[in-house]
Amino acid sequence: MSKGTILVIGxxxxxxxxxxxxxxKIGQFLNETAVPxxxxxxxxxxxxxxxxxxxKPHMDQDxxxxIYFANDDEARSRARDFFNGHPSMNDVRTIRSVIDGGLDRFVGLFFPGGHAPVVDVMQDADAGEVLRYFHTKSKPTAAICHGPTGILASLDNAHEFxxxxxxxxxxxARELARGWQYAGYRMTVFSRGEEEYAEDNVFHKKLIFNMPDALEAAGGNVVNTDQNFTSFVVVDRELVTAQNPMSDHELAAKFIEVLGKSA
Structure with missing residues (x-):
């Protein structure tokens, strides 16, 4: 018997x-999606x-x-098979249709990582409606790496923000974010130092903004570990956030713990 259904916003x-x-070029990160x-x-x-x-979300080929699976090729293959082949990964709905079908049946909400949510999810009105519902009901919400930018969709003026x-x-931005439902929450996200590494060594381009600045402008209390690319997860009330790809297993464990307490 299922313990409940998680809504995943990709x-x-x-x-x-x-x-x-x-x-x-971006997409949804393999391990940050599949491992949790x-x-x-x-x-x-x-x-x-x-x-x-x-x-269906596009997998970020990078x-x-x-490296994201502790050099374990079998673990990477399992994640790839899950991303490509699991029935629920291929039965994708619109966020709007899920809302119309009722949000009461979901016990938790999850935002996978990769840079992709920075483009569409963080300013999606339907994602914002989902977030406001989950926050009002104090239902657990988890996000990893760049996924925490998705919770900015709950702003009334997310596009303008x-x-x-x-x-x-x-x-x-601060004025537009006044009264944000997560203002004052402790949270984490891909750090400035980690983003600089990606800009210099992967993209060879600079991003339009960095993630801690975005969440701080909205009123979030952003914290990061001093050691880049090491696991770091923050839990504050119903919100569970993880800093980077190396946080995938810890995020899953703490999300499950919060789900258990919420049941």
């Missing part, structure tokens, strides 16, 4: 704007995957690498 984005023009979901399924939970368009970040207008 992204359809494949490109992210870069500073000075051009784009960066495989762990949840093994623990007795079901899940429903929803995206803004109803299409994430299909052994994102535009202010791109313009570097922090004052306007």
């Amino acid at each position: 992204s359809n984005a494949t490109e992210l704007e870069a500073q000075g023009g051009g784009t960066i 979901l495989m762990t949840l399924v093994a623990a007795g939970y079901d899940f429903v995957l929803a995206t803004p368009t109803g299409e 994430s299909d690498a052994l 994102r535009a202010a970040l791109i313009d570097g207008d922090t004052a306007k």
